[in-house]
Amino acid sequence: MAILSTLLTALLAATAAVAHDDSPGALSRRAIHRLEARNLLSACSQKLRARELVEPRLARRAELLETHFRKRGLDALQMPILPDGNSRQPVPCILTPEVTVGPYYAEEELIRSEISEGQEGIELLLDFQFVDVKTCLPVPNAMVDIWHCNTTGTYSAFEVEHTVGESFNRGLQPTDQHGIMHMKTSFPGWYQGRATHIHLAAHINGTIDSETHTYKGGVTNHIGQVFFPEDVLEQVDVTAPYNTITVSRLRNSDDSIFLEENTGYDAVAGKPYRIPSRRKSNRS
Numbered sequence: 317m318a319i320l321s322t323l324l325t326a327l328l329a330a331t332a333a334v335a336h337d338d339s340p341g342a343l344s345r346r347a348i349h350r351l352e353a354r355n356l357l358s359a360c361s362q363k364l365r366a367r368e369l370v371e372p373r374l375a376r377r378a379e380l381l382e383t384h385f386r387k388r389g390l391d392a393l394q395m396p397i398l399p400d401g402n403s404r405q406p407v408p409c410i411l412t413p414e415v416t417v418g419p420y421y422a423e424e425e426l427i428r429s430e431i432s433e434g435q436e437g438i439e440l441l442l443d444f445q446f447v448d449v450k451t452c453l454p455v456p457n458a459m460v461d462i463w464h465c466n467t468t469g470t471y472s473a474f475e476v477e478h479t480v481g482e483s484f485n486r487g488l489q490p491t492d493q494h495g496i497m498h499m500k501t502s503f504p505g506w507y508q509g510r511a512t513h514i515h516l517a518a519h520i521n522g523t524i525d526s527e528t529h530t531y532k533g534g535v536t537n538h539i540g541q542v543f544f545p546e547d548v549l550e551q552v553d554v555t556a557p558y559n560t561i562t563v564s565r566l567r568n569s570d571d572s573i574f575l576e577e578n579t580g581y582d583a584v585a586g587k588p589y590r591i592p593s594r595r596k597s598n599r600s
């Protein structure tokens with residue numbers, strides 16, 4: 317059965333900003349930074365399981381799932397309670413600002429909660445919580461910037477992609493008082509030389525332009541890429557339109573950016589939960 321819709325949860329641990337450059341000095345600073353962040357994150361592990369953090373996380377996730385169960389005509393009473401303590405738990409990903417913003421970042425994208433602009437593909441609901449590893453507290457009021465290629469591997473808004481003037485799969489959403497943000501998109505495809513990934517950056521202290529629905533100024537203090545478990549990607553590979561992509565998909569373990577991000581902590585988001593499709597009949 318094809319996957320129609322998935323919920324991806326991740327706990328994203330934010331650390332302080334460092335500008336990106338590839339000099340030997342910068343590389344060693346990045347290695348030190350990652351090590352520090354990892355240590356800080358493990359020092360937070362107890363606090364991250366505290367009720368004050370877990371309860372809002374579960375409540376907001378249940379709210380999101382319920383909305384999508386109802387939309388499909390599914391009985392919300394049959395909605396699973398996704399526990400925080402098994403394979404579906406949010407995996408802490410450290411957002412290292414040293415990881416490259418990449419060649420496909422576009423500024424001043426729209427603040428909106430759905431970004432796929434109706435393109436064909438597996439619906440993907442992102443449920444991310446941002447935590448500051450220095451304080452172990454959620455990061456409220458951050459503006460989270462998401463961008464990724466479409467289901468057949470093309471980025472919008474770039475001349476090399478022949479997509480100037482297009483804005484699919486780009487958008488921003490703020491974190492709430494619990495550091496949680498939700499975004500609806502479509503599961504990304506892939507392109508030459510990269511594993512499947514979603515880019516994200518968090519901005520703070522900028523201003524929202526309520527007329528244009530864009531975000532300006534402020535500081536970008538966290539940049540990262542989120543990756544997916546290989547067994548999930550194998551199911552996506554055989555689903556349309558992903559099965560029309562002709563370039564081969566790199567596995568996470570062959571992706572240099574994954575290898576840089578995934579040292580000492582986990583850059584793979586928690587195993588996505590597959591939302592059942594609408595029941596076609598009342599057979600039981």
Ligand SMILES: *[C@@H]1O[C@H](CO)[C@@H](O)[C@H](O)[C@H]1NC(C)=O
Pocket residue numbers: 435436466467468469470478479482557
């Ligand atoms: C991805 O974007 C490209 C460029 O706009 C477009 O040609 C292609 O049809 C899109 N893929 C899907 C599945 O919509």
Ligand SMILES: *[C@@H]1O[C@H](CO)[C@@H](O)[C@H](O)[C@H]1NC(C)=O
Pocket residue numbers: 520521535
């Ligand atoms: C964001 O703004 C607050 C309040 O003006 C300030 O204290 C803080 O240092 C700013 N943060 C950054 C990273 O500029």
